[in-house]
Amino acid sequence: MKQLIKLSMLILLISSCSHDEGTEVIEQTTADSIKKLDMNEVGNNYDQLVLDIQSNQDLDFIIGDFNLEMRNMRPAEGITVENTIILEDEKDYRTIIIDHNTESIYVNYTDIDSKRNIVLYGFKHSDHLENLLKQKEYNIEFLTNRTSYKNRSSKIAKLDYISTETSFLMGKPILTTKKEQSQARIHDDNTKECGFQESEISDLAKESTILNRSGKTWNVIIYKKHSYLSTSSIVYAMKNTFKSLSITDGSDWYYSHIMYANINVIYEGAPKGFHNSDSLTCLNEFVKFLKDGGVQNNRSTNSYMYLNDDDWKSTFGRASKSLFGFRVGVSTNSGTTFAHEIGHTLGAKHYNGVVWDSSIGMFGWWGSSVMCPADETQWGVFRRHKYYSQTNRNKVRSTLN
Numbered sequence: 001m002k003q004l005i006k007l008s009m010l011i012l013l014i015s016s017c018s019h020d021e022g023t024e025v026i027e028q029t030t031a032d033s034i035k036k037l038d039m040n041e042v043g044n045n046y047d048q049l050v051l052d053i054q055s056n057q058d059l060d061f062i063i064g065d066f067n068l069e070m071r072n073m074r075p076a077e078g079i080t081v082e083n084t085i086i087l088e089d090e091k092d093y094r095t096i097i098i099d100h101n102t103e104s105i106y107v108n109y110t111d112i113d114s115k116r117n118i119v120l121y122g123f124k125h126s127d128h129l130e131n132l133l134k135q136k137e138y139n140i141e142f143l144t145n146r147t148s149y150k151n152r153s154s155k156i157a158k159l160d161y162i163s164t165e166t167s168f169l170m171g172k173p174i175l176t177t178k179k180e181q182s183q184a185r186i187h188d189d190n191t192k193e194c195g196f197q198e199s200e201i202s203d204l205a206k207e208s209t210i211l212n213r214s215g216k217t218w219n220v221i222i223y224k225k226h227s228y229l230s231t232s233s234i235v236y237a238m239k240n241t242f243k244s245l246s247i248t249d250g251s252d253w254y255y256s257h258i259m260y261a262n263i264n265v266i267y268e269g270a271p272k273g274f275h276n277s278d279s280l281t282c283l284n285e286f287v288k289f290l291k292d293g294g295v296q297n298n299r300s301t302n303s304y305m306y307l308n309d310d311d312w313k314s315t316f317g318r319a320s321k322s323l324f325g326f327r328v329g330v331s332t333n334s335g336t337t338f339a340h341e342i343g344h345t346l347g348a349k350h351y352n353g354v355v356w357d358s359s360i361g362m363f364g365w366w367g368s369s370v371m372c373p374a375d376e377t378q379w380g381v382f383r384r385h386k387y388y389s390q391t392n393r394n395k396v397r398s399t400l401n
Ligand SMILES: [Zn+2]
Pocket: 193, 194, 195, 196, 340, 344, 350, 373
């Protein structure tokens, strides 16, 4: 594999050298080919906006002073989500998700120059946006008041936030300096919120006997507490987490090997009544519900997740890779938490390190893993949707294979 990559890079080098500069044609995106979408009033324009997004590769999303340039948007590969359209650019800095379940448009934009991750939501129904903004991940008051920001530079603490009746935009800073990295490490030993069930490891032997399935499509069956819950950030996080199986961190990116895994997301309605207690009780009752309902514990193809609309008292989520034989988890409606718990169902363990991610920007940047156990109230903003550690990637790959 190493040889092959070196060879193809060499060929690439040769072919670019032999290019005749005199006849070079520079392809440009003309202003005419860019569709401008004003997201200030999604509401009744939702259907038209969806048509515009689907029929244009180059888009500008405008809200307030922000102009998010989305170029060469194409259907994402490797992920199918019920009743949902996912578009991405080739570098993976931009994603658009049209979620027909909640009639919402989600735009994720990573701006390497300003070191910001910008999220834009537009809803057909204003009450859906209201519900979303009550969730901690998007609650601006919650984000700016939390203790972790108090000792931080104003550059880091600043969050851009714009909201209308049916749309909102939030610019979150991404990790920027080595100093921030060392601060992140202080909280390495905080594991209380995750609740990975280490006692279930004994099922390893059972797993190795069912590795001979031919496909590589993984089903994530999400039992939503409410049908109106928007899962766009979850879908975005899962897409990126699964993609990171193909990338190695740090300096050995050159020797990365490619893994093709498909995710298939299916939605189910969750039963009522067992969500108000703590996450461990919720997890146990969820498994009982699956078992009693005669759901097959297809552990070579399926992860079962219960999606809550808010946090439990002290936890964001909980998961196991073999609880009564099920790969199962419960999670609050946050992309980072959900991807973390899915990781546990696939066998990934906590990884504390902050790594140099070569896939960010021209030369890479710092990021902490989605499997980082640190309290989300402190580090959620900086967590990237990647498996990162070689051990975790190997473990998840072997589960998927
Ligand atoms: Zn965990």
